Amino acid sequence: MDQDLAAAGTTTLESTARQRLDAAIAQVNAVLVGKNQPIRKAFACLLAAGHLLIEDVPGVGKTTLAHALAVTLGLSFRRIQFTSDLLPSDIVGVSVFDRDRNAFRFQPGPIFAQLLLADEINRATPKTQSALLEAMAEGQVTADGASRALPQPFFTVATQNPMDTAGTYPLPDSQLDRFMLRISLDYPDPESERKLLTGEDRATLLGRLHACLSADDILALRSQAHAVTASPALLDYVQALVTASRKHPDIRTGLSPRAGLALLACARAWAYLGARDYVMPEDVQAVFTGVAAHRLIPARSVARDALAQTLLESVAVE
């Protein structure tokens, strides 16, 4: 969308947290060259209080993006490398017997972090994947009968290889629904690739990154993004999209109400990133494929992204 147009007739949002957000985006952009859109979407997902799924072939920068985000956001960071022998307790934590106090003491797992990188999530068994479910949905984990709250903000960035790669377990639909946004990074364009080849080593770059935001900043930004206006006309549009997904002949299962909420939240965050205090249909359209495609269950073998695009084209905008 045209930046001039977006700025026209809007109230400019001024805040220091806002300026730090822009700096954070710029810093991640410097590490991942030519990936402006996916990075913006990742930040939209963060501001919409969702979890991010990055799906692509190995080697295009999924983990680098997650690392860059972790450092830049200034959050406590843990990484879990998912493998087929990973157990749920390896994520959540275990109770060990404390001989001094003569009682069991809970040893928190790596999930107790503000930013969790679940690398190659689809290499673990569905049982282990499901251990993430509660954490992602409710921001708490239950172990040994006790619920324990996770630190706030809690942001999961999961990466996965495409389904047809050998040795993967496809994420169950319920798990997929927990991810607010799915992005893919794709191969870099020739210009960016050249910069990548001639530029500094990514590891060195990552080492030089500094935190641009803090947990408090993120919580503040989230509440600002949440306050972005969604007019009745826009809510009509979101509802029309959700309804269309449930009626489309090529879709077996359409978008859930949770998906509708995610769509609106993401569109709000997108508008906020565009420095606007109201949501426009273009914001919805920008994030729709990322929000909807992985939740649609096609009735026949059609690419999910193409289905989402068809839905967008079939719903009229006011």
Added chain:
Amino acid sequence: MIWRRSRAGIREAVPLAALPFSLLCATVLCTLAAHAPHLPPWFTAVLAAIIAARWWQRRRHHRRASAWLRIALLIAIPGVVLAVYGTPFGRDPGAAIVCGLLVVKLLESEHARDARMAVGFACFILMSALLFDQSLAFTIMVGLLLLPPLATLRALESGLPPGRWLPAFKTGGVLLAASLPAALLGFMLIPRLATPLWGAPDNGVAHTGISDRMAPGDLHTLLTDSAVAMRIGFDGLPPPEDQRYFRGMVLWHFDGSAWTRGPASRRAWPPAPVEARGPVTRYSVTLEPSHRHWLFALDVPVAAPEGTTLLPDRTLQASRPIDHTLHYRVESAARYHLGASTLDPRLRAAALQLPAGYDPRTRELAAGWRERAAGNDLAIIRDALEMYHNGGFVYDLDAPPLGRNSIDDFLFDTKIGFCEHYASSFTFLMRAAGIPARVVVGYQGGYWNPVAHYLLVRQSNAHSWTEVWLAGRGWVRIDPTAAVSKVIMAQAGSDTGLPLGGGDISWWLPWQNRFDIVNRWWGQTVVGFDALRQSRLFRPFGIEHATAQMLGITLAVIVFLALSAGALLASLRPRTRPRDALAAAQSRLQGKLLRCGIVRGAAEGPSDFYTRAARALPPEAETLRALAGEYACLRYAFPEPPPERTRAFARRVRSFHPGRVVK
């Protein structure tokens, strides 16, 4: 005008997607198929191969066709046509050139705009195939071949599910069906010219049909041709099968190898008097174009139809070659006495003419009969027919070639032939024996359609026979072929309509004969709907002769009424009213941009749309950006658009005049 140029820019920039391109290839193939019957097969095959190769190349490698190939084709096509036809003018070379150029157009089609032009061009070429064939089956086929071009046009527009071609064809079908009433109206009411303004020259291609020269073997191609020659409807019962002889022309002169009309037929004799010896048969003939002067009538016509001449030998001649289907009514006497009581000496001389120095053995044979008969002509005729019957003669379309003394060779050596061999040799024999005789060429037999009650005569019914002059009886028809192959002759007039001994005619001919009812209806009602028939269109309303003006006014009135009815229906339909003043102002703005050629997609966000419009109309970009920002804010930043600002927005839209600023 700058904006006009940029408008064109928008259209041209749309690249041709895979589906419309495939459909365009199908369109060009269909056009080629419609012209295939009259193009050289290798030419069609090469063009089809180019289309297939281009389709494959674009699908597989996403590449453009080489410019050199297009230039080479552009030069080669007219060159090839010149080499094959010898001229670039005329119907056939013209068709070959445009088919070739259409393929070149396909090769350079990369954008939606090219495809639209190619489809228009293809439709025109498709329609031109009707210049070659106007039969019902072909017309229906051409109509159906219009589906791919219509589907292509549909696929060029947006809103089609990706990769699905069937919906495009559905739209094409609906369009085709919806156009039928308009086509019918135009067909009936657009004023016609009595004669075509222009004709498609035929390059002197040989026409099938009976010619006025007969040499042994000439009729062979005709006897295996199942094309329709004429259709005859009788007022009463049809004549019995053995009397279905249709007289075409009389050949007097024999030069040793061929029979021609000769000088005798060209002299202004008074017509030979005819005395009917039985009931007169009245009937109407629908003659297919023969490109010759001859009309055919049941032996022997008693009166000439209007506009034709009855020649002295009782044959009918039109003043102009028959280039389109001709209807005429004739009366004939099946039993008759033809000719005066005495034969004019000059005619007698013509009817006894024989070339000197030919066929000595035949002359010798005839002289022997003459001597034996002692003046009894009937005895000579009986001897001759007896010879054909028992002399080992065979009726066969595969007659061996004959030498210089063709009659001798046939009568004494080969003894194999068909009607013209028999008529020719019999007439020669009669003349050599001193009996005046002449050859008559026409049709014999035909298929009687018991449902629609008409006689269908095909070219394969072509026949020749002999007339001899007998004192006191005048000219008498004798069919020597009947003496040879009695059984096969009987079959000629039977149900099957098979020609004499014709083994070459396909097995579906009986079905073709039955189906001919539809063709006859088509020919009479549709193809035969000429200026005269059109002028009689208003007869039921008491108007005897409708002028072109009346037709035009009627057409205009009907079109006006139809459009009014359509407008009324459209206005009665519940319209989607704009939901508020802001929506009304926005739709007004979009209407103004629409007139500049900028159409908003249904699912296009307002901001995206106005950004696009601003790019297309650079002089208006500032205004458009401001309007777009204001609209987006009013619509999406407030629960309800504030009335005051909405009114201001509406005013700005009203005063916005895209295109008017730039001149």
